[in-house]
Amino acid sequence: MTTSDDWPKVSTAGADREVAALEDVSYDAGDVRVLERVSLRIAAGDFLGIIGPNGSGKTTLLRVLLGLLPPSAGRALLFGTDVRQFRQWARVGYVPQRSVVEPRFPASVFEVVMSGCSPRTGLLRRYGPAERAAVLQALETVGMAAVRDRRIGVLSPGQQQRVFIARALVHRPELLILDEPTVGVDVEAQEQFYTLLRRLNREGGVTLVLVSHDISVVAQEVTRLACLNRTLVFHGDPDEAIRSGALERLYRSASLVVTHHH
Amino acid sequence: MLQYGFMQRALLAGTLIGIIAPSIGLFLVLRRLSLIADTLAHVALAGVALGLLAGWHPALGALLVAMAGAVGVERLRVRGRLFGEAALAIFLSGGLALAVVLIGLGGGFRLDLFAYLFGAITAVQPRDLWVISGLGLGVLGAVALFYKELFAITFDEETARVQGVPVDALNLLVALLVAVTVVVAMRVVGVLLTGALIVVPAVTALRIGRSFRAALALAVAASLVAVLAGMTAAFYLDLPAGGAIVLAAIALFALAAPFARI
Numbered sequence: 001m002t003t004s005d006d007w008p009k010v011s012t013a014g015a016d017r018e019v020a021a022l023e024d025v026s027y028d029a030g031d032v033r034v035l036e037r038v039s040l041r042i043a044a045g046d047f048l049g050i051i052g053p054n055g056s057g058k059t060t061l062l063r064v065l066l067g068l069l070p071p072s073a074g075r076a077l078l079f080g081t082d083v084r085q086f087r088q089w090a091r092v093g094y095v096p097q098r099s100v101v102e103p104r105f106p107a108s109v110f111e112v113v114m115s116g117c118s119p120r121t122g123l124l125r126r127y128g129p130a131e132r133a134a135v136l137q138a139l140e141t142v143g144m145a146a147v148r149d150r151r152i153g154v155l156s157p158g159q160q161q162r163v164f165i166a167r168a169l170v171h172r173p174e175l176l177i178l179d180e181p182t183v184g185v186d187v188e189a190q191e192q193f194y195t196l197l198r199r200l201n202r203e204g205g206v207t208l209v210l211v212s213h214d215i216s217v218v219a220q221e222v223t224r225l226a227c228l229n230r231t232l233v234f235h236g237d238p239d240e241a242i243r244s245g246a247l248e249r250l251y252r253s254a255s256l257v258v259t260h261h262h
Numbered sequence: 263m264l265q266y267g268f269m270q271r272a273l274l275a276g277t278l279i280g281i282i283a284p285s286i287g288l289f290l291v292l293r294r295l296s297l298i299a300d301t302l303a304h305v306a307l308a309g310v311a312l313g314l315l316a317g318w319h320p321a322l323g324a325l326l327v328a329m330a331g332a333v334g335v336e337r338l339r340v341r342g343r344l345f346g347e348a349a350l351a352i353f354l355s356g357g358l359a360l361a362v363v364l365i366g367l368g369g370g371f372r373l374d375l376f377a378y379l380f381g382a383i384t385a386v387q388p389r390d391l392w393v394i395s396g397l398g399l400g401v402l403g404a405v406a407l408f409y410k411e412l413f414a415i416t417f418d419e420e421t422a423r424v425q426g427v428p429v430d431a432l433n434l435l436v437a438l439l440v441a442v443t444v445v446v447a448m449r450v451v452g453v454l455l456t457g458a459l460i461v462v463p464a465v466t467a468l469r470i471g472r473s474f475r476a477a478l479a480l481a482v483a484a485s486l487v488a489v490l491a492g493m494t495a496a497f498y499l500d501l502p503a504g505g506a507i508v509l510a511a512i513a514l515f516a517l518a519a520p521f522a523r524i
Contacts, residue, residue: 066424089426096421105292107417108473115414118425127410151472167421 017044018080019175019207020065025074027060034060036231037074042224044174047201047208049222049238051215053251056229058211059097062179065209066094078175090119093168095178098160103153109163110148113138116167138166142196158189165196175207176200182214194221215247263497271391272383272450272493272503278398279447279459280489284481285405286439287464292416298335298437300457301350303444305331305357307453310378311364320378321393321445328441331357336437340430381452381504383496390449397446401439408432413474450493452504462511463488469515469522484514 020042027035034057042048052058063069065076067083076083079091093116116138117131139145142162147155152163161181168176178197182190198221200206212218219225219238227234227241227250234246241247263269290296306328313323331353338349365375377385386394405412414422415429423429440460447456463485464477471477492507499506 068420068423087426089424092424094421094424096418101418102292104468105417106468106471106474106477107413111413111474112417115410115417115422116425118410118414118422118427121410123411123428124407149473171425 018042018077019044019046020079020209021077022061022065023074023077025061025064025071025076027057027064027069028072029060033230035064035071038228038232039074040226040232040235042175042207042209044207045201045205046224047197047222048210048224048226049218050209050211050226050228051213051218051250052228052233054213058213058228059179061228062177062209062211066092066177090171091174093171093173093176095161095164095168095176095181097179098157098164098181098184101152101160105151105153107152108149109139109144109152109155110135112152112163113148113166113170116170118171120171134170134172135166138170139163141169142166143192156186156189157184158186158193161185161189161193162196169200173206175209177209179211180213181210182212182217190217197221215251219247263494268384268386269497271386271388273490275386275391275394275446276383276450276489276493276503276507277486278394279443279450280486281482282398282401282405282443283447283456283460284463284467284485285478286401286436286443287460288467288478288481289412289416289436290440291461291464291468296457296461297347297350297354299440299444299460301335301354301357302328302331302437302441303448303453303456304354304361306441306444306448307378308357308360308364309445310375310448310453311361311368314374315364315368319393320374321390321449324445324448325397325442327357328444329438332437332441333434336434340433377452378448379452379454380502381448381450381455381507383450383493383503385449394446394449397442401442401446404435404439408435412436450489450503451507452502455504455508458508459485459488459511462508462515466511466515466518469518484518485511488514 018041022038022040025035025038026033038061050058050061060069064071067086078086079088113135114127114131117127117134121127121131136145139148142165144159144162144166152160182193185193197208201208210218222238225238225241226232227246229250233250234241290298306324309324309327310320312327313320335349335353411427411432414425414427415432419429443460444456447459451459464481466484467477467481471480488511489507492510493503495501495506496503
């Protein structure tokens with residue numbers, strides 16, 4: 001993976017600037033309450049990990065934050081604007097779960113990353129040399145420039161994941177949101193992946209929100225940790241989460257829920 | 263055969279149809295919406311019958327009814343209350359049923375209708391050519407204008423939403439473009455076989471193409487070869503054009519098998 005020296009630093013003037021927030025958000029899927037009164041504040045420069053057992057509402061939380069699901073109560077804010085009115089999508093990058101890719105889809109790596117230019121280019125305008133240069137740079141950043149003409153479906157899971165990160169980075173977001181990015185990715189590729197995220201966060205000043213069920217790795221990497229199990233069980237320093245026993249409680253209550261259902 | 267005026271018009275119309283049908287078809291096939299083309303063709307048939315009954319130009323009746331059908335199909339699909347393709351099945355059989363009833367009411371236009379069902383190379387009047395050219399270039403222009411957004415929603419609809427792409431409006435646009443394509447194609451290919459010309463060359467291209475651009479070019483090439491071969495056969499062997507064109511398209515699909523990457 002190449003360095004991101006050429007990656008211009010996002011301005012972090014006013015370091016405590018709020019980038020995203022959930023205010024008292026609840027979400028009901030039919031009769032089932034998936035999220036219960038979750039409030040969360042993400043400041044510029046944070047590397048926030050959101051962890052929780054399967055079915056704890058992690059992906060739902062991201063979808064509400066991105067405006068893909070309307071909350072049953074409360075509201076989501078991006079850069080201080082209610083997500084329903086938010087239009088500055090160039091400031092946000094999103095890396096969905098890799099399972100959204102149809103392996104037979106006829107798209108080259110280059111075309112996939114190019115589609116990420118959309119928020120900056122806007123409707124009714126064609127991609128030009130500036131976009132092509134940005135795509136190449138994003139591919140260099142994630143170390144995937146060599147495979148730019150290959151079809152996305154033939155790449156390994158780890159490589160596909162890096163292509164999706166390039167697609168999210170190509171329009172230079174200030175906030176990067178990743179949903180279970182390491183599922184199906186081998187250990188070595190995972191290490192490269194976290195190295196890349198650390199660089200983006202520390203050198204590039206990109207605020208990161210990462211959802212995962214992989215507690216041990218995430219707790220090592222992030223600067224802030226949110227433990228979710230329908231409600232927000234803990235939100236703060238990762239070391240504090242371990243010391244206070246919040247992590248243990250999170251997974252003990254999860255296993256109780258499971259046995260309860262049987 | 264080129265010295266005949268009707269054949270010149272038919273070939274001109276066929277070329278345009280050969281370009282637009284797979285251009286919209288590739289997006290449909292990749293989104294697993296292949297059946298929409300066939301559905302709207304059946305709905306358009308009700309429009310043809312209505313046009314014949316009311317004494318309008320049948321293409322006008324077909325256009326209005328097919329576009330109304332497109333809006334209806336898209337609304338049912340988005341609301342997602344029905345299981346998968348059940349919404350399409352209702353529109354498909356509903357369109358055919360309405361057409362049959364209107365034909366029964368009309369009584370006297372059975373011969374005219376046969377040409378609409380199966381297509382005829384002698385059917386393109388000078389006036390039709392203007393309608394076909396206008397509508398066809400409209401479809402082509404819309405696809406070119408929104409190419410990058412159409413690629414984005416086809417590859418990954420959710421991420422396109424987070425990139426600020428107006429996904430719902432574009433989905434409706436695609437349905438309307440299919441309706442227009444069906445009306446453009448039905449004179450030459452016939453209502454019952456228009457869906458095949460939209461879908462089959464696109465599937466052929468998917469067997470070979472390694473990038474989206476390549477797949478699109480291959481789909482158009484396969485479709486043009488099928489249209490021209492089919493029309494030539496129809497002229498010399500006195501065959502129904504629609505049948506000959508679609509059989510040629512399916513032959514190309516079979517010929518692509520040795521080159522298939524999937």
